[in-house]
Amino acid sequence: MPRLSPGREDNAERFDRFVRESAPLLERFLSRLRVGSDDVQDVAQESIARLLRYRDSEPAEAWTALLYRIAINVARDRARRDRSAPRGESTEHEAIAPDASPEQHASDQQALARVRDTILGLPPRCRAVYLMHRVEGLSYPEIARRCGISTKAVEKQMSNALRALRDARERAGDSA
Amino acid sequence: MNRPNEIARRQAADWFARLLSSDATGRDHEAFERWCAASEDNADAYAAVAADHEFARLLSDDPLIAAATQKARIAYTGHGNAGGVRRWASLAAAALVVVAAGSLGWRMYRDKSATETLATAVGQQRTVALADGTKLVLDTNTRLDARIDGKARELVLREGRIDVDVARDPRPFSVVSGRGVVRDIGTRFEVERHGEDVAVTLLSGAVNIALADAGEAKLAPGQQARFGATGGIVVADAEAIEDASRWTEGTLVFKQRRLGDLIAEVNRYSAVQIRLADSSLAELRVSGVFHVGDQTALLEALRKGWSISTTQTSDHEIELSRK
Numbered sequence: 157m158p159r160l161s162p163g164r165e166d167n168a169e170r171f172d173r174f175v176r177e178s179a180p181l182l183e184r185f186l187s188r189l190r191v192g193s194d195d196v197q198d199v200a201q202e203s204i205a206r207l208l209r210y211r212d213s214e215p216a217e218a219w220t221a222l223l224y225r226i227a228i229n230v231a232r233d234r235a236r237r238d239r240s241a242p243r244g245e246s247t248e249h250e251a252i253a254p255d256a257s258p259e260q261h262a263s264d265q266q267a268l269a270r271v272r273d274t275i276l277g278l279p280p281r282c283r284a285v286y287l288m289h290r291v292e293g294l295s296y297p298e299i300a301r302r303c304g305i306s307t308k309a310v311e312k313q314m315s316n317a318l319r320a321l322r323d324a325r326e327r328a329g330d331s332a
Numbered sequence: 333m334n335r336p337n338e339i340a341r342r343q344a345a346d347w348f349a350r351l352l353s354s355d356a357t358g359r360d361h362e363a364f365e366r367w368c369a370a371s372e373d374n375a376d377a378y379a380a381v382a383a384d385h386e387f388a389r390l391l392s393d394d395p396l397i398a399a400a401t402q403k404a405r406i407a408y409t410g411h412g413n414a415g416g417v418r419r420w421a422s423l424a425a426a427a428l429v430v431v432a433a434g435s436l437g438w439r440m441y442r443d444k445s446a447t448e449t450l451a452t453a454v455g456q457q458r459t460v461a462l463a464d465g466t467k468l469v470l471d472t473n474t475r476l477d478a479r480i481d482g483k484a485r486e487l488v489l490r491e492g493r494i495d496v497d498v499a500r501d502p503r504p505f506s507v508v509s510g511r512g513v514v515r516d517i518g519t520r521f522e523v524e525r526h527g528e529d530v531a532v533t534l535l536s537g538a539v540n541i542a543l544a545d546a547g548e549a550k551l552a553p554g555q556q557a558r559f560g561a562t563g564g565i566v567v568a569d570a571e572a573i574e575d576a577s578r579w580t581e582g583t584l585v586f587k588q589r590r591l592g593d594l595i596a597e598v599n600r601y602s603a604v605q606i607r608l609a610d611s612s613l614a615e616l617r618v619s620g621v622f623h624v625g626d627q628t629a630l631l632e633a634l635r636k637g638w639s640i641s642t643t644q645t646s647d648h649e650i651e652l653s654r655k
Contacts, residue, residue: 181361188369213389220361221351224368225382228375265628271388276400284404289352290385291392291401296353302408307353315349321384322341322377 171211174219175204181220182227191231199234203227215293267325274324278317285310286317337373344377348385395455395603396625402453447479452492455601455625457582465499469580471524472601472624493524495580498537512559515540521551522577528561533570535577541565582624591616591638595652601625609653613640 182203186196203226210222275283285303288294289310296314300307347364350356368375391397452458452470460468463480470476474492479485485501487494489509497520498505507514507523510530514523519537523530532541534551541557542548549557549565556570570576571587578585586594592614595606601624608614616638622630631650634640639655 185365185368188365189375190369210386214386217354218352220356221348221382222386224351224364225379225386228368228379232379267387268390268394269626269628271384272391272394272397275388275391276396280407283400284408287397287401287404288408290388291397292405296355304408307355311349311353314352315345318348318381318385319342319345321388322345322381325380325384326341 167212167216170216171208171219174216178220178223182223185224185227186231189228189231191234195234199227199230203230206230215295217295267328270324270328271321274321275317278320282313282316282320285313289314337377340371340373340377341381343367344374344381347378348381393603395453395601399453399456447477449475449477451475454603457580457624459580462499464501464503466501466505467497467499469495471495471579489523489525489530491525491527493522493579495522495577496520510559511545511561512541512543512565515542520577530559532557533576578621579624584622584624586622587619588617589619590614591618594618598622598627598630602627604648604650606631606650606652607645609651613652613654 179200182200183196186199187193191199203223206226207219207223210219214222275286278286281303285299288299288302289296294302296307296310299310303310347367350360351364368378450458450460450468450470452472452474454473456470456472458470460470462468462478462485464485466485468478468487471493474494475490476492476494477488477490479488480503483503485503485505487496487507489507494507496507496516498516505516507516509523509525509532510528512530512532514521514532516537516539519539520535521537521539522533522535524533525531532539532551533556534553536553538553539551540548541551541559543559543565546559546564549567551557551567554570555567557565557567559565584597586597592608595608595614599605604627606627618634618638620630620633620637622633627650631642634652635642640652641655643651643653645651
């Protein structure tokens with residue numbers, strides 16, 4: 157099957173194009189989150205800079221969903237800082253920080269074990285769909301074809317898996 | 333956990349799953365943004381769901397996750413009734429080839445009598461029911477052939493460990509491993525093989541073990557027989573028989589075991605190998621119950637309970653040393 161995306165485009169070029177195309181979307185989103193108009197540019201820039209970390213590890217289809225997540229966190233951080241709470245606390249919903257302390261690393265390891273056990277405990281089809289997407293990087297239509305279900309059903313299974321991960325985190329009392 | 337949060341969580345998962353889809357539209361983005369801006373709970377719930385998903389990527393190399401992915405890949409190969417008729421039309425030729433290859437494979441499989449090869453990857457465990465109803469549990473990194481025909485039932489263990497719960501059946505049941513053959517008389521037993529070294533542990537019933545050239549032995553429940561490339565069969569009472577089969581439930585039980593032995597055991601389940609920097613550590617006695625593949629919990633226990641420090645020296649090695 158020929159891919160619809162421009163085949164020879166380098167990932168870096170693709171990312172640059174993504175950034176250009178999503179700038180208006182991002183700014184609109186930030187003003188909806190009630191980020192002051194003076195700050196929108198800054199927050200947008202910082203969000204893009206953070207997204208860059210994921211450029212080569214996450215598929216391009218996921219960049220938008222990720223960018224929304226990052227933008228929410230950056231906006232929250234900034235609001236907290238503006239309320240001049242001089243706590244060193246950083247983003248609440250960040251995935252593993254690259255420069256984590258040993259304590260942070262240990263709790264990350266625990267969280268990883270929990271995420272792993274949750275995935276392994278999912279119903280078989282749900283687990284298969286989630287792993288095909290997350291580990292193998294397959295798109296919804298590809299997964300749909302393999303499992304013999306509709307892309308809408310793939311989306312539903314993805315949502316179920318994501319909710320199970322979230323519920324497990326909640327049960328572990330680790331709301332961060 | 334209150335209600336609004338639960339609703340926000342469910343909707344957040346739905347939204348994130350939608351946005352990951354390659355067919356998410358501008359209208360979806362618009363609707364999502366409105367939902368997100370509607371309450372802080374919504375935005376928070378979304379960020380949390382997304383963070384969990386990003387986190388899960390770090391597990392790509394985890395042996396159990398890799399094994400489950402492999403299993404999913406095998407279980408869902410695309411022969412099902414796919415949605416999208418147009419897509420099927422364009423794929424028709426390719427599908428025909430796949431179906432043809434598939435049925436050819438099936439015929440070859442049938443012709444080779446009924447020998448089936450069963451295997452697990454490092455870190456994987458698997459339960460299999462054979463055609464006669466016998467239940468097998470395969471431990472990590474195990475390979476065996478199973479053949480059941482009109483006259484006999486035979487397993488050939490090439491490597492690894494199996495737990496066998498033999499179904500009642502008039503056909504004799506045997507396990508060939510290394511130089512020996514285990515013949516069963518209605519039983520549950522385990523066979524473990526690493527290279528030419530074989531251990532047979534009897535949990536219930538009775539088995540007879542025969543070597544090609546060096547005699548035989550009969551085991552009573554709770555006994556263990558060992559034999560290698562040379563010499564005879566050595567029979568002894570198995571250590572802590574009540575814990576012997578806990579591995580089939582994914583649990584490893586150690587009671588006053590040498591740390592050296594314990595590490596060798598847990599290393600069989602993981603691509604990341606633990607190494608002792610100081611060989612005197614091997615003689616340390618350790619007790620505990622660990623989940624198969626949960627290296628993290630083991631290392632944590634060693635750090636806290638035995639004053640051992642752990643250092644990740646490379647992607648696939650962790651070194652233990654005295655604090």
